[in-house]
Amino acid sequence: MLKVLFFAALRDQLNTAELNWPASAATVAELLQQLQQQGEPWTSALARPDLLCARNQAFCSPHDAISSGDEIAFFPPVTGG
Numbered sequence: 001m002l003k004v005l006f007f008a009a010l011r012d013q014l015n016t017a018e019l020n021w022p023a024s025a026a027t028v029a030e031l032l033q034q035l036q037q038q039g040e041p042w043t044s045a046l047a048r049p050d051l052l053c054a055r056n057q058a059f060c061s062p063h064d065a066i067s068s069g070d071e072i073a074f075f076p077p078v079t080g081g
Contacts, residue, residue, distance in 0.1 A: 001068060002031065007075035013045040023068035028053050028060060031072060050077050 002021045011017045025031040032051075036043045053060055054073040066072060 002066065003071045004031070004035070005071065005073040007073060008078075009076050010045055010051075010074055013041050015041075023066070023070075026065060027062065028055065028064055028066055028072060029062035031066060032062065032074075046074065048076065051075075052077060 002023050002025075004019050004021050006014050006017055021031070021034070025034055032046050036046050052075050053062060054075075055064055055066060056071050057073075
């Protein structure tokens with residue numbers, strides 16, 4: 001299983017902060033595709049080109065490999081003022 005976390009506006013859009021997901025995806029991009037297959041609001045919330053991701057608390061690329069037991073986090077870009 002993967003532990004998948006959602007932060008900030010994503011958490012609000014998806015109405016969930018965390019879920020456990022079967023570890024059948026080989027990459028972060030494949031995981032995103034699987035999550036988007038749940039329909040709306042998942043499709044639009046996770047289709048953002050500026051979406052950031054982290055694997056085991058380190059920024060990663062959507063092309064990075066993932067495996068069972070990993071923690072994958074998704075969040076919008078952080079801005080400050």
